[in-house]
Amino acid sequence: MIVKIISSDWLKRAGNRIDAGPHTSGAIEFREVINSIEHNRLNDCLNSDGIRISPYFKRVYVKGIENGKYMLGNTNILDFKLTGRADILSMRVISQYDDALYFKKGDIIVTCFGTVGNLAYYRESMSDMVASTNFMRISTNEDALPSGYLFAYMNTAFGKVILTQNETGSVIPSLLPEQIQDYNVPRFGKTFEKEIDQRIKTSSELRDKSNSLFKSAGRLVNDKFNFPEYLALTHREFNTGRVSSLFVTRRMDATYHDQIAQMSDDLVEQTGAENDLAELGIQALEGNRMKQIFTGEDYGVPFFTSGEIFRADVTPERFLLRKSLKGDEVWQTREEDLLIARSGQVGGIIGTGVWADSRFDGACVSPHVLKLRVTNQSVDAGYLYAFLCCTDVGYRQLIRGAAGSSVPFLSINDILAIKLPRMSEDDEARIGEMVRQAGRLAAEAQQLEKEAVKMVEDAIEAAAPKH
Missing domain, CATH: 3.90.220.20 (DNA methylase specificity domains)
Structure with a gap:
């Protein structure tokens, strides 16, 4: 009270x-x-x-x-x-x-x-x-x-x-x-206000440039493999299809085998993809489900939910008590991780992903976020993100595994079984660099906005009467 x-x-x-x-x-x-x-x-x-x-x-x-x-x-x-x-x-x-x-x-x-x-x-x-x-x-x-x-x-x-x-x-x-x-x-005068104004407008421009780079990276993957921009206009469009009984021994839910899922499989197979993510040394890390104890910034680590990771401004609102994070540092997000929303309603955030730029480094994410981490230098993390998160084919490969009627979730085994289409090393590196540049621009945009807000706060405090 x-x-x-x-x-x-x-x-x-x-x-x-x-x-x-x-x-x-x-x-x-x-x-x-x-x-x-x-x-x-x-x-x-x-x-x-x-x-x-x-x-x-x-x-x-x-x-x-x-x-x-x-x-x-x-x-x-x-x-x-x-x-x-x-x-x-x-x-x-x-x-x-x-x-x-x-x-x-x-x-x-x-x-x-x-x-x-x-x-x-x-x-x-x-x-x-x-x-x-x-x-x-x-x-x-x-x-x-x-x-x-x-x-x-x-x-x-x-x-x-x-x-x-x-x-x-x-x-x-x-x-x-x-x-x-x-x-x-x-x-506070035209000169000061114009400086603030320019920072905010530049921040806005950088966010659009960043978003455009992510889209361009996805288009390059689509163009290389002749992937359509969209496989379906809705997320669970009614359709019928036939599948061999050999493929239903593990999964019998219709959306795992429907026409859209089969189309995504066929498109990936046509690229000549041979190795799945597990074989390429991709790690899938999930946070421990534990009692979440929140504290002040000095004693905690930044914490993001599966909804917060998608924001333009990813400033942490809560900090998880550092002492409660026992054991190894599986919980810790690293720069260049792929953050995948692993639960939620199909058509919402589930199966969509975020590129972990510098703002996420060292943070902790909810157990509803799955971290994909590249451990093999033969795979470019930025290229992996472009395929899985910037193309509809990659999204369909992820989302087809959603299981559960009330709150669907994605299993690690299904994700690691996805095969990765490959390009030449130079092409993958070029796409990967586009993704990294997009991440840098997104972080820079947030920094500019924060600086502008802080400058105005400081000006108010300096001008306010002292009692």
Whole structure:
């Protein structure tokens, strides 16, 4: 229980709200700090688009991106790949609303229904996507208030708490545009704000470049082996097929032997692939299922769940007690590991993977994440990632082994039995380097964003009156 004595003036300044949240979160104190230095009201710095939420519409989903646009929801905007789990909204629905559903350059995205206060900044790749009704998009007059600078401020300890102080609703929290019109933004001069703005915009560009490199690596694998971009438009499309009784002695579930699974097998076989991952010295490491004891950063190691590894910003939110990690260091993630989500609903994150760049080095991941590690120099880890995680054929090879009706999971034996198509050493190295460069850009993007946020926080603390 949190107990706090507050002044009656605070109640007035909070709009006579008597729920505890705004008063115990520190929002009132932070707001006083911002009001004590030079600032502008957000509402005075918006352009003609202002603060907008997509109108409610009937959601009609389609197969194939040629029939619609990716629609981003609360979770999607935080993901590095954006479209990894996004639905495709029918173009017929989109066309009814002119440009009301589209993102615009410089948009700051704030989740406002369900999960409130998560933030994302516009990326050029969003220009051909549409927005769900679960977040607001803020468009500033760039001359009056650079959008990148505003985004950095909103991500500070001050900006984030003040932003969400007017959140309402106990079952489904919400935050409406009119509740943040009086949101005050500290000002520190054009030179400083432009520097912050440029860091945020460069970070956005680097994330798109990184994502593009991952896609290009996958396309090179597809082109080399004549793999189609997609084997199926949905994850468990109804189909029929015949299979020899010899192949059902170990597995009898239909999706392991269906047409799509057989097609992926045939395509891999046509490449002349001879060795499976186990024979190539690939290790599959799973974390121990143990009581998870969380502690402060000084006494723990960064911990990521199977959902968190896919975020654009993979800053750890929790730290697992180092002393509880007994035995060898199987739990420890290394740079260049492949992190595969091994459980979840088919069509979700299960079977999808993340390249462990420098941000993951030494971290601990949930038992729901499987680590694939190259131990043989004859296999390039980046090339392995490109095949398994950047092509649909590789994904189908992984996902076909999902077992379980309630929460499907992937078994280590099925994954290590996957055969790896091979190219020349130079071609594999070239693709592997593309993957590594993509990882470096993703890490650099996060670093730039963190630096910008820290610079704004430091400026606020330096300008605030000393008591």
